[in-house]
Amino acid sequence: MNYEVRPIGSVESPLVDPKTAPKQGFEGAPEAWLVFNPEVAQGIRDLAIGAEVLVLTWLHQGRRDLLAVHPRDDPRNPETGVFSTRSQDRPNPIGLHRVQIAAIDGLRVLVRNLEAIDGTPIVDVKPVLDGER
Amino acid sequence: MNYEVRPIGSVESPLVDPKTAPKQGFEGAPEAWLVFNPEVAQGIRDLAIGAEVLVLTWLHQGRRDLLAVHPRDDPRNPETGVFSTRSQDRPNPIGLHRVQIAAIDGLRVLVRNLEAIDGTPIVDVKPVLDGER
Numbered sequence: 001m002n003y004e005v006r007p008i009g010s011v012e013s014p015l016v017d018p019k020t021a022p023k024q025g026f027e028g029a030p031e032a033w034l035v036f037n038p039e040v041a042q043g044i045r046d047l048a049i050g051a052e053v054l055v056l057t058w059l060h061q062g063r064r065d066l067l068a069v070h071p072r073d074d075p076r077n078p079e080t081g082v083f084s085t086r087s088q089d090r091p092n093p094i095g096l097h098r099v100q101i102a103a104i105d106g107l108r109v110l111v112r113n114l115e116a117i118d119g120t121p122i123v124d125v126k127p128v129l130d131g132e133r
Numbered sequence: 134m135n136y137e138v139r140p141i142g143s144v145e146s147p148l149v150d151p152k153t154a155p156k157q158g159f160e161g162a163p164e165a166w167l168v169f170n171p172e173v174a175q176g177i178r179d180l181a182i183g184a185e186v187l188v189l190t191w192l193h194q195g196r197r198d199l200l201a202v203h204p205r206d207d208p209r210n211p212e213t214g215v216f217s218t219r220s221q222d223r224p225n226p227i228g229l230h231r232v233q234i235a236a237i238d239g240l241r242v243l244v245r246n247l248e249a250i251d252g253t254p255i256v257d258v259k260p261v262l263d264g265e266r
Binding site for chain 2 (some may be wrong): 002003004005006007022024026040041042043044045046047049051054055056058060065068079080081082083085086090091092093094096100121123125126127129
């Protein structure tokens with residue numbers, strides 16, 4: 001049984017080229033805006049500046065038919081099963097990004113260190129829990 | 134534009150009742166088996182005993198129409214936007230679980246501290262990165 005993911009917004013970022021974008025946010029990514037759809041306004045009402053959150057995205061440029069890749073797109077790295085990598089190429093290309101909220105302007109939320117490229121669909125946002133730090 | 138999530142396996146757990154299951158794995162959840170579909174065997178080939186991984190599930194019993202909930206299903210907690218909670222009720226009910234691999238038997242992977250109930254579809258597995266610890 002399959003399920004339908006319905007994006008709740010999208011990323012607005014200066015990063016446009018996946019080839020040159022950082023692989024992980026903590027490696028130094030720019031600020032980016034999470035732009036939410038008006039329908040989910042109630043869901044984001046308790047987001048707060050300074051909070052650390054997990055942003056889940058749909059990596060729409062990922063290849064869903066690959067089960068093994070060279071990590072970090074580097075052919076020198078031995079081919080590895082995708083579930084032991086953070087490659088965007090995977091059966092369900094869901095991206096997971098830990099970011100900090102820098103500003104909020106209505107349906108637009110500015111976050112630090114997001115490596116997702118411009119236009120990436122957002123599918124969920126979750127708080128980081130104390131037990132996960 | 135919507136996307137289709139195709140489960141890669143499912144959870145086999147002694148937990149069957151969401152009402153009595155722990156809310157978070159680190160609060161004390163049992164061991165559970167991740168049972169992968171044969172089609173993704175190549176993808177799991179590099180999972181290793183002892184590794185910490187993030188398991189993403191589809192919380193198929195979640196309500197997708199709720200945008201605010203009482204956290205931890207406790208009516209004494211003030212109603213909160215779902216994106217500031219880990220409720221299973223959210224527009225895209227994707228569960229995120231940090232677990233440790235205890236054993237591997239072919240397509241079956243035993244993990245510690247998984248609070249997902251029996252039969253929950255698995256949609257992705259990712260390594261925990263050093264920068265996220």
